[in-house]
Amino acid sequence: MFGEGFLRTIEVAALALMLALVLGIIFGVISTSNNKVMRGIARIYVEFFQNTPLVIQVFFLYNGLAIAGLRLSVFVIGVLGVGIYHGAYVSEVVKTGITSIPEGQVEAAKSQGFTYIQYMRYIILPQTIKIILPPLTNQAVNLIKNTSVLAMISGFDLMYMADSWASSSLDYGPSYVFAGLLYFILCFPLATWARKYEERLKRNDTTRILYDPCEEAVTC
Amino acid sequence: MLEVFENVFTPSNVEFLAKGMALTLALSVSVVIISIVFGTILALLRTYEKRFFGKLAGFYIEMFRNTPLLLWILVCCFMIPYGTIVIRGGLALTLYTSAVIAEIVRGGLNSIAEGQFEAAKSQGFTLIQTLIYIVLPQCFKSIVPSLLSQVITTVKDTSFLQVVAIPEYTRSGFVVMGRYTTTPEVFMIFTVLAVGYFVICFSLSCVVRSYQKRTQIAR
Numbered sequence: 001m002f003g004e005g006f007l008r009t010i011e012v013a014a015l016a017l018m019l020a021l022v023l024g025i026i027f028g029v030i031s032t033s034n035n036k037v038m039r040g041i042a043r044i045y046v047e048f049f050q051n052t053p054l055v056i057q058v059f060f061l062y063n064g065l066a067i068a069g070l071r072l073s074v075f076v077i078g079v080l081g082v083g084i085y086h087g088a089y090v091s092e093v094v095k096t097g098i099t100s101i102p103e104g105q106v107e108a109a110k111s112q113g114f115t116y117i118q119y120m121r122y123i124i125l126p127q128t129i130k131i132i133l134p135p136l137t138n139q140a141v142n143l144i145k146n147t148s149v150l151a152m153i154s155g156f157d158l159m160y161m162a163d164s165w166a167s168s169s170l171d172y173g174p175s176y177v178f179a180g181l182l183y184f185i186l187c188f189p190l191a192t193w194a195r196k197y198e199e200r201l202k203r204n205d206t207t208r209i210l211y212d213p214c215e216e217a218v219t220c
Numbered sequence: 221m222l223e224v225f226e227n228v229f230t231p232s233n234v235e236f237l238a239k240g241m242a243l244t245l246a247l248s249v250s251v252v253i254i255s256i257v258f259g260t261i262l263a264l265l266r267t268y269e270k271r272f273f274g275k276l277a278g279f280y281i282e283m284f285r286n287t288p289l290l291l292w293i294l295v296c297c298f299m300i301p302y303g304t305i306v307i308r309g310g311l312a313l314t315l316y317t318s319a320v321i322a323e324i325v326r327g328g329l330n331s332i333a334e335g336q337f338e339a340a341k342s343q344g345f346t347l348i349q350t351l352i353y354i355v356l357p358q359c360f361k362s363i364v365p366s367l368l369s370q371v372i373t374t375v376k377d378t379s380f381l382q383v384v385a386i387p388e389y390t391r392s393g394f395v396v397m398g399r400y401t402t403t404p405e406v407f408m409i410f411t412v413l414a415v416g417y418f419v420i421c422f423s424l425s426c427v428v429r430s431y432q433k434r435t436q437i438a439r
Contacts, residue, residue, distance in 0.1 A: 051372070051421035052414045053379035055390055060410050068403045141286065148288035152383050159290055166298070176295050180287045187286035 005161030012078040019083030024090025049088035062153045074155040097128035137194035224404045240392025259321030284319030297384040309381040324366045328359035368428045372421045
């Protein structure tokens with residue numbers, strides 16, 4: 001039973017993470033473009049999803065859309081809800097990464113005839129990845145933890161399984177401890193790796209990193 | 221549209237939602253204040269005490285940071301026999317938030333040079349005095365933006381408490397929603413909920429941004 005829930009949590013988290021990365025990169029790049037409308041769209045996306053609770057967003061997908069006649073499976077709701085929510089955070093991380101690359105490189109690339117897409121693809125994003133990897137990993141950890149909202153809409157994820165096991169067998173202690181351990185196994189290695197990588201980056205990099213990860217939203 | 225508006229915003233509904241909002245705000249404020257105190261103690265222990273208590277603080281932080289908030293809400297609300305449900309829910313949120321704040325404070329502490337301790341010692345400061353008068357003021361100044369983002373997160377996190385039927389804003393909204401069946405009415409209530417949180421969180425995030433801008437210019 002826990003195994004099923006554990007697998008479900010991993011599946012939802014993996015798909016939601018992919019969605020979040022795709023949305024995050026698209027909106028992150030858009031929010032640094034020169035086009036005002038595009039920047040506005042990215043701003044609205046980020047502000048809306050960062051400033052309203054995930055619980056309400058997920059319940060909207062579950063109850064709200066059902067009343068309007070669109071019934072999504074809880075699995076799809078999990079991926080969409082968590083993915084779109086964290087996409088907004090990833091977008092902010094990507095944006096900070098891009099803006100930390102000095103302006104001069106844009107001009108240099110333009111003078112060499114790079115188009116906007118080429119210049120993003122070959123010059124900016126590869127440099128950005130190194131800087132944003134730690135905060136991105138922290139986002140992944142938060143994403144895994146946040147998949148637990150699925151338990152509220154009977155999403156058959158780890159948290160839901162643990163809770164229903166607890167209330168049917170009345171073994172609250174053991175089932176919560178076990179669920180906690182399974183989440184810990186997923187999150188702890190990622191979180192530790194992010195911290196170590198960040199420390200190494202700070203020590204080894206001779207070029208000064210303009211971006212200070214500790215100032216960015218470590219939370220969500 | 222107007223009819224929907226009138227149906228949803230009856231005086232009793234508005235009062236009910238306002239009460240929910242009041243509880244959300246009260247919970248957020250108290251959770252944040254207690255968590256900052258507790259989180260700071262944890263961070264100090266983890267940074268400057270490398271033996272037993274430092275390890276214990278590290279264990280606490282890692283345990284809470286790597287497990288979902290919902291788990292702790294369920295644990296506190298179903299397994300603690302004392303206190304009202306609001307207190308137990310608030311406790312879960314405080315335990316969880318303290319761990320996150322501890323890591324933020326630790327980030328601030330790491331940016332303070334070792335030499336300052338020696339300088340303070342040479343001036344006859346005790347360790348506690350050094351921390352209170354020299355280290356913590358600098359530390360907090362540098363972490364204000366991260367702390368405020370964490371406040372935003374905590375406001376949003378209170379919505380998790382709806383799962384144990386604590387009548388905060390989200391729960392009140394869902395209770396009101398249960399009386400309506402048409403799509404526009406339900407959507408209207410979702411909008412009210414989203415707008416309520418958005419107003420609080422967005423104004424806080426504006427404060428964060430203006431603070432960052434001001435300190436950047438000052439540098």
